[in-house]
Amino acid sequence: MQVQSYLFFDGRCEEALNFYQAALGAEVTALMRFKDAPPQPDHPSQEGCGPAQADPEKIMHASFKIGETQIMASDGMNGGKPDFKGFSLSIEAPNEAEAERLFTAISQGGAIQMPLGPTFFARSFGVTADRFGVGWMVIVPLPDIG
Incomplete structure (x- = not known):
């Protein structure tokens, strides 16, 4: 399925x-x-x-x-x-440089809700809405967290 x-x-x-x-x-x-x-x-x-x-x-x-x-x-x-509420699409990037590239690109014309940066659960994580209102999360997970 x-x-x-x-x-x-x-x-x-x-x-x-x-x-x-x-x-x-x-x-x-x-x-x-x-x-x-x-x-x-x-x-x-x-x-x-x-x-x-x-x-x-x-x-x-x-x-x-x-x-x-x-x-x-x-x-x-x-x-x-368009009205996108109640969900986000999540992209896992292989490294911080690629996360930055993806986050910058998808945020263009949108609204950053949480700037990309390190967290306790990820090497890098950020939340944004693109210019259409679709929510996106970009993450570089810690090696032992999937």
Whole structure:
């Protein structure tokens, strides 16, 4: 069994994918726009998958990889105000230099909540929200703590 994150960017998905490619080296592995959805003659309310009809270029579904982790994303309802609450994505860096690079990149245009630095449980740890409001934790764990 596998559990994956599915992020809804409320109309900013393509911008987010481009940001994650530049900041984290993300690789987009699948992308389907609302205009790519087949007609639904038996269900007219699902024609073009509903709320995206106003902008068929918006992303209905995308998958991207950061390292070995697959994340899914969508523009969702396209309202323009993504709201990410109650979770954070965590990135384990191999060393402090890479943690600094990742933390700086993902924080660009966002809001640092806890600056990156040593803690009792990690060689380096920091918490930030990116420009879309997605929470991120970057950590270099201590050798004996996983």
